[in-house]
Amino acid sequence: MKVKSTLILLTIAIFWQVGLAQKPSTTIVNFNKRGEQVMKFTSMGEAIDAHDGEIAYFKGVYYLYGTSYGCGFSWGIKDAPFCGFKTYSSTDMVNWTDRGAMFDASTPVWQSRCNGNTYGCFRPHVIFNQKTGLYVLWINVYDNRVGFRVFTSKSPTGPFKEVLEPKLAVNSDSPVAGLNNGDHDTFVDDDGIGYIAYTDWRTTGTIVIEQLSDNYLSGTGKHVKSVTAGNTEAPSLFKRKDTYYVTYSDPNCGYCSGTGTSYKTAKHPLGPWSEGIKISDNSCGGQPSFVSTIKLGSGNIYLYGSDLWNNAAKNESLANFYWAPLSFAEDGSINPMVCQEQVEVPLDKKSSTPVMISKSSLNKNSSLNNTTGTTGFTQFGDIGRNIKRAQTFLAKATGLLTGLSIATFKNGFPDQPLTLEIFEADEAQQPIGSKLTTITLPPDSLKWSVNMVNINPSIEVRAGTQYAFVLSSLTSKGFFGFAYNDNAIYKEGGASYSSDGGNSFKMEKDRSLMFHTTIQKANPNDKKEKRHT
Template identity: 25%
Template sequence: MIAQRFFKIISPVLLACVAFFSVQMNAANKSFYPGKQWPDDKGVHVNAHGGGMLYYQGKYYWFGEFKSETTSSALVGVTCYSSSDLYNWKNKGIAMKVSDDEKSDITKGCIIERPKVIYNKKTNKFVMWFHLEMKGQGYAAARVGVAVSNQVTGPYKFVRSFRSNPGIYAANMTDEQKNMSLDVKNYEKWWTPEWYKAVSDGLFTKRDLKEGQMSRDMTIFVDDNGKAYHIYSSEENLTLQIAELTDDYLGHSGKYIRIFPGGHNEAPSIFKKDGTYWMITSGCTGWDPNEARMFSAKNIWGPWEKHSNPCVGEDAKLTFHSQSTYIQKVEGKKDAYIFMADRWTPKHPIEASYIWLPILFENGKPVLKWYDQWNLNVFK
């Protein structure tokens, strides 16, 4: 009898607690919590790493790498999430699946990184670009992959993978550089003044001229006039290249430039404000974080100017223990941009968290400050 009376008293309390926590778990997010687990509509941590964003018909679509428990190889594909407010995300499933065909470039076990989706108003197609490495070849392939869909959430059909602009020299290489005789066999010792000079003159551009330029960490940028650009780490991750896309966004037009040869930049992210292009990148230290770099230009084709690290405060020299992946404009707010980055956990890739921070401006330059919690009201 005592036990029954105790149960009658305690059970309503338990039910109330369960109800309270259920409401809390299902409550809509109204803030960003950088570095924390980010549950989707099913309560599962968002799995869209190295991601990019597309705003289409009033919604944001977040595309990213589906990470597994113990490997960063692609065992599933590219995921897609949707949101109307940037805080709360609905899992829309796998936008592009890896293939079970061992002969496919995107066979299960390959490496798919930094997927970016853009919409082509002329063809009404959604086009996905991503960094691709062949299964079992490490990072030797250094290719870019392209897939296309009639629907924003997919499924995306893989079109092809390739190296960038084979047989074409960069538009900002001089005739003297094009005619130089440079052979990598003569520069086996890296980081010497002679080697730096050779890299600047196009040592690796020439090496890869026939096959095409290497393309690893990348992003896609669509300008105000609809022109789209592929920005990627090339030449053994030593030099950034910016390549114009064809009007259908399915390939390169043949025009590209090299910027900061030998600078060792990767993880490019870019946005445009008041006619100035701003690019934030990272150094090349594998999965370990490093100090962010920032560049600007009045024209996409340069010249590009280098600035100091945009991060300020504690852990600024480690980009708050993260690496840039994308910069998203907040629709409906003036001069509002979000810096998107990943805090990698290579031993357990699926647990990697996201560092989203507002881009603020001081003395006309972008600044990144740490917030444990913030919302879009920070943009005034």
């Protein structure tokens, strides 16, 4: 009997452990072990370029909405173009797919509303209206009186179409195109009533919360002013159990790398609201952007996001993100934030992991030869004048190098192209001999955000031979950059640096630049002697 009981208990324990092991989850990486910000990429090797927005969860899919900077938008620079708003989708918040623009922002109308000659357009937030079956997008603008424009779409990825200009209770008699209303969040309560929380710039940054119309396209006039006392912005409104929360940037500081996050609570969205409590002094190196309620079968998570701005750069393409769930005490208060290098987040279902590969760099006879992947990379820029960067790689097959993809970007308006040269490399991983090919990449062909550039060198390579690609530029303005990882992720080559125009290169310990190569293998029946071209 004792043996039988033991077997039953053992069986229960095994099933319990298997059940735990089968619970799907995902790991979000925010920083590496040195505390450096880690970039988030699409599965195609493009850096996520969607800032000051939110992550929304619709029908089992995560959607990241944000302002794009990759085309060169720079706040305060009058001839800078507006890049629009982008959408990315994912089933695990790690592997993202670029779903394109939320609407066409390249038109003269949108350029006049949002380009560098204006205050800009920011903070796309999307909610779903159960009654109308439409996804509703609110964005912050500064070309009208109300400070917002509204769109609808039948799909969470758009395209979104603009509807009539909304009306709100606050600053309705203020000058047109002034600093009236700003940073906002939209929220749908359990009963289907919608709300918008927004910043009143006329009162130096107090927060207002207003009930929306049944279709979520305008305000109703029912509102509460001065939820905060001022000098705040970027509110996020959400509900947990029977308590409403509003988090906000405390103080307000646009594009700052390290403002505080505070919150207040209430029993109704229109208050009264409690006194503020600060949960972070620096928002993990950025500025708070959103708190999204992710409703999973296992329970709700309240995902906090902050924009890790690039030291108030005019162009914020290189800004990163911090994402992690908030935690709560038994009394419902939000625990002080602990900035986490990485965090495990539950999922409703297991997600497959795609391979990073660009279709344009392959043909039907080519195969992936080397790849560094996209995990754990950060960025740096200094390529120009006497500074060159190099990366060696091992050819694992004999044939034609049909694809070389490198992660790069531009900054500061370079006036000369980025040059890529390929050499053989010696045992010390130094470029040697004559260059095998030279490819120039005009500045206009590159983005301000980190992207994989796909090149077809079309040179013959030999299995077991080391090669090096070298990046350089004669630009007299700005520079070009690269993505790198210092965790020795690529064992068959390494990165090096030259500060004397390429006369000598110094190896950088454990560093790899982000790249991948493809080779069209030689036909074994082809007896002809092959040479480099």
